Amino acid sequence: MERDFIYTALDFPTWKETEKFLEVNEFHGIPVKVGMELFYREGPAVIEKLKRRNHSIFLDLKLHDIPTTVKRAMRNLSELGVDIVNVHALGGSQMIQAANEGLANGSYPTRLIAVTILTSMDKEVLNNELLIPGDIIENAVYFAKFSQNNGADGVVCSVHEAKQIKENCGKDFLTVTPGIRLADSESNDQKRISTPKFATENGSDILVIGRSITQAENPRLAYEKALRECNI
Incomplete structure (x- = not known):
């Protein structure tokens, strides 16, 4: 369960810092998320290095381009x-x-998986800046069903939409939820956040946890606390 449930976001600018973080905290083979910052700096080599260390990897690049370009990239x-x-x-x-x-x-x-609505967005941004009417949950469920109908295995959503997405798309449709914060952590630039405990109770299949672990005084203890909150 641990290998499939919590992915730690490696939001570091270089492989040197990433490797140090993994080694110092004895994070051998834990699931990890690699985002744009690290991948754009290190390229495919960082994936190869992590695979040699037996890490499950979520490559979080959020592709958004014309179909031909995305097909070739994929x-x-x-x-x-x-x-x-x-x-x-x-x-x-x-x-x-x-x-x-x-x-x-x-x-x-x-x-x-497909990103529904970024967890840094709220209803005001959705309605007034992007001019997309409706509330967050309504739109997230729509995008989830839309993605499923076009071949996606799941979506990225906030934990606040995960339950409704499961109800509309079925239990096998993957819900990956960022914006996870331990109870004593700051929200930073995320708006639709939640604790690991609430996420597990509200239909999240995979939790992505970044700063609550990587910027903790003791990342190993923070990781273990997240596992306990999830009853893992």
């Missing part, structure tokens, strides 16, 4: 052998389908 990413990759649901049906087609070229069973 074809390249399919060779890396990561466990999860993602696109933006706002990219549309053809883009999600193209992403799936690109991944199908690889031999590794990488799961494709």
Whole structure:
């Protein structure tokens, strides 16, 4: 369960800092999320290094481009052998389908998930800046169902939408939830956040935890606390 449930976000600028973090805290083989900051600096080599250390990997690049470009990009990413990759649901049906087609070229069973609404956004941003009417949950459920109908294995959403997404898309549809904070952590730039305990009770399949662990005084203890809160 531990290997599949909590992914620690390696939001570091270089492999040197990432490796030090993993070694000092004895995070051998834990599931990890690699985002734009680290991947754009280190490239595919960072994935190869993590795979040699037996880490499950969520490659969080949030692709959002024309279908042909996304298909070609996913074809390249399919060779890396990561466990999860993602696109933006706002990219549309053809883009999600193209992403799936690109991944199908690889031999590794990488799961494709789509970002519904970023956890840094709230209703005011959605309605007034993006001019998307309706509330957050309504839109997240719509994008989840839309993504599922076009071949996605799951979505990135906040824990506050996970239960409703499960009810509409089924128990096997993956819900990956960032914005997880331990009870004594700050929210930082996330708006729709929650604790690990609430996330497990509200339908989250995978929790992504970053600063509550990586910036903790004792990251190892923070990680173990998150596991306890999830009853793992």
